[in-house]
């Protein structure tokens with residue numbers, strides 16, 4: 456039996472909402488950064504790029520984007536693992552595999568989070 | 578002659594399921610798939626399937642015909658062949674995702690357990706009026722497209738989310754019934770019903786793929802009902 460405790464908020468509604476909101480944040484982020492890239496295209500220098508990300512707005516926005524990646528991925532990966540890596544699908548080893556997969560995902564996402572914040576705020 | 582490929586499995590004799598190729602004379606008529614099964618059973622009485630009303634009302638003969646779930650009694654051969662898989666051969670399999678008891682007969686226990694979970698009956702603890710609990714025509718109209726479900730399981734067994742988690746995802750059929758009582762003006766257990774649905778599996782495993790809508794022989798729309806439940810959860814939770 457897969458327990459729901461490892462989901463993001465324990466409630467289906469909060470997971471679902473977080474998934475939608477983080478999706479919108481990411482879409483907005485890629486549109487903003489994408490349009491900056493398109494506008495400055497070929498002649499973009501390192502100084503411009505670095506100055507662009509130095510502004511408080513971009514720092515906060517990038518942090519929001521990093522948080523969204525982490526939350527969005529966790530909920531998505533958790534759902535996938537509780538769909539496919541289960542006792543029903545693969546017998547007893549389902550639980551072991553699922554936990555290992557979730558632990559690995561958590562480590563990777565936590566690393567991204569710390570790393571991202573370090574890059575943005577140091 | 579019509580070529581038929583039949584899923585056969587008798588656990589008392591067979592090690593594993595196999596597809597049996599048979600031919601049957603339909604006298605050139607575009608029979609219903611259930612009629613074909615009756616003809617085949619007359620030749621081989623060991624063939625097992627469920628049926629009762631033979632007119633799309635009882636919901637017992639849900640099966641997979643050339644890759645698509647439906648009721649054999651109201652699906653003409655020509656329509657089954659149009660589903661694509663199998664060419665000119667009529668391919669009959671049990672509904673997917675649930676254990677097979679024998680041939681085209683599946684064990685629907687998990688499907689019924691999910692149905693039971695949504696408390697598919699009216700809950701109203703206020704004193705009963707002398708004659709009946711009244712509903713305006715508008716209130717009654719809200720139940721259209723919900724109450725007609727015949728529990729044939731064509732939808733739930735076409736839903737990938739139900740295949741992966743039939744013990745925790747209610748599935749399109751059960752959720753359609755859940756909404757049928759959430760939408761009923763005479764029911765007073767709305768809050769309790771909603772709180773029992775707000776976990777990551779019961780409702781939220783639906784990813785809106787709409788396989789359910791695609792196969793429902795009664796033309797019902799479980800995806801829409803699921804959207805209504807989600808909106809009710811949303812306005813209750815925010």
Ligand code: SF4
Pocket residue numbers: 735736737738739748749782783784785786787788789790799800803
């Ligand atoms: S819309 Fe939802 S309930 Fe219907 S088949 Fe898709 S996942 Fe299943």
Ligand code: SF4
Pocket residue numbers: 725726727728729730731732733749750753792793794795796797799
């Ligand atoms: S919603 Fe349609 S397909 Fe699903 S059980 Fe009811 S009648 Fe059958």
Ligand code: FES
Pocket residue numbers: 627628629630631632633634635636637638639648649650651
């Ligand atoms: S036999 Fe009753 S629905 Fe087909």
